[in-house]
Amino acid sequence: MPALLAALIAPSLVSTASPFAEPVLLPKPARVEWRGGTFAYLPDARVQLPADAARLRETAFPNFVRSGKGTGPGVTLTRDARFTDPEAYRIEIAKDGVTIRAGGDAGFYYASVTFRQLLPVSVDRGTTVPLPLGVIEDQPRFRYRGMHLDVARHYMPKAFILRFLDLMAAHKFNHFHWHLTDDQGWRLQIRRYPKLTQVGAWRKETMRGHYRNQQWDGTRHGGFYSQGDVREIVRYAAARHVTVVPEIEMPGHAQAAIAAYPELGNLNTSLPVATSWGVIENVFNAEPSTIQFLQHVLDEVTELFPSPYIHVGGDECPKKQWKESAKAQARIQALGLKDEDELQSWFIRQMGEHLRTRGRRLIGWDEIREGGLAPGAIVMSWRGMTGGIEAAKQGHDVIMSPTDFTYFDYYQSPDTVREPLAIGGYLPIEKVYAFDPVPPELSAAEATRVLGGQGQVWTEYIPDGDRVEYMAFPRACALAEVLWSPSADRSWDEFSRRLPFHLDRLAARGVKFRRLDAGRVR
Ligand code: ACM
Secondary structure (H helix, E strand, O other): OOHHHHHHOOHHHOOOOOOOOOOOOOOOOOEEEEEEEEEEEOOOOOEEOOOOOOOHHHHOOOOOOOOOOOOOOOEEEEEOOOOOOOOOEEEEEEOOEEEEEEOOHHHHHHHHHHHHHHOOOOOOOOOOEEEEEEEEEEOOOOOEEEEEEEOOOOOOOHHHHHHHHHHHHHOOOOEEEEEOEEOOEEOEOOOOOOHHHHOOOEEOOOEEOOHHHOEEOOOOEEOOEOHHHHHHHHHHHHHOOOEEEEEEEEOOOOHHHHHHOHHHOOOOOOOOOOOOOOOOOOOOOOOHHHHHHHHHHHHHHHHHOOOOEEEEEOOOOOOHHHHHOHHHHHHHHHOOOOOHHHHHHHHHHHHHHHHHHOOOEEEEEHHHHOOOOOOOOEEEEOOOOHHHHHHHHOOOOEEEOOHHHHEOOOEOOOOOOOOOOOOOOEOOHHHHHOOOOOOOOOOHHHHOOEEEEEEEOOOOOOOOHHHHHHHHOOHHHHHHHHHHOOOOOOOHHHHHHHHHHHHHHHHHOOOOOOOOOOOOOO
């Protein structure tokens, strides 16, 4: 904002806690113009909704407008067909009230998130708030703004999932990538195959401390989400304009499923649910019965999750057992394939085609490119951006989730002694903020293939929700701005001046984020 405009704003607006002559908005809107002067807003003011948008009263304005029965000037929401981006909105604060325009509910929702940031952290319904007169015009840079959470390595209770969704929505994230299955646990109830959760959701014990110490805690760990839980979570997310993208891992990271149904594996022996981390050799076999089993699983998944995208993993599938298995080699021959990479590609293609008949698109980690990419598949590029760049150049949609910029299980400080044990790596928030999901290698046309980006929270070393919050925040605040705000006027210095005031909001909600001064020598 130009200094002149800042100077025009009434001094009464300047919160005692903020050095800014303007509200602290995060992620930063595309365009903000403050006009000077204020409107005395009473948080109990009437909110006038379009007739067909009554639902917004519960979802978009729940924190500060319950009754909305106040009198006098308030907030008026108006549908406006000129908005082509369903997430775009415009807020005008004038002397006689606030007008919010959007094309539909998503835009109104994001307007409400921004509007909430115009108010103090704690709102007293009976006390007026001087709102700056002006206009905010906003829309996201990317349409896929994701946060991932691994609930296989450590089960997270439903209440925490709902809280995580709230925190995502407060940062305008719109896709929750829910990593539901892995070697160490299968967390989704499947009616047709009850042992997936009866057996696969529980492990005898868990690795304790660092992998290299090879110690275990001797404590049974597990849990799963019933289909009723899932429906509740999906509904809760949808009300906050978050799409839940489930991930069912295949053909690797499959040991918990094989523990439940040994016939899905390659060894003809029973296996326990894994108790160690790492890349494990016990992968699904590629027999027709296993393909059908997994397609049946996906049928229940598509019933539960309305997401247009279904994630099938595809990463880190060691080929050792397929190389040593006479059956796998016979499959390769029978299908006329060259090698095990092509068998994996064929495997994923069976899922892609199955999902397509149900009107859904497959997402896979970038290994799904090896041996040939399934038509229409979306590549989630985690081993750097190269896989994503090449896929985009070949005309595939991609989501950028590179370890170097978006793995929130990495350390936040080089001082790993003071930090809680983490998987390794070092990803400071400054680096997250420097992430650009559109690398310079892509032409403008190719760049349209980048749907967006995503932050990853793998939980081998993250035992509970408090630690998830510590690892995800405030790095997710930086990622939110990367994915929402225009890249042109992005400045770390400016962001890092806004961030502490935004963190006050998170503190008021009890979020266990990593303090900016953590680890500093005092
Ligand atoms: C991954 O981190 N294995 C996708």
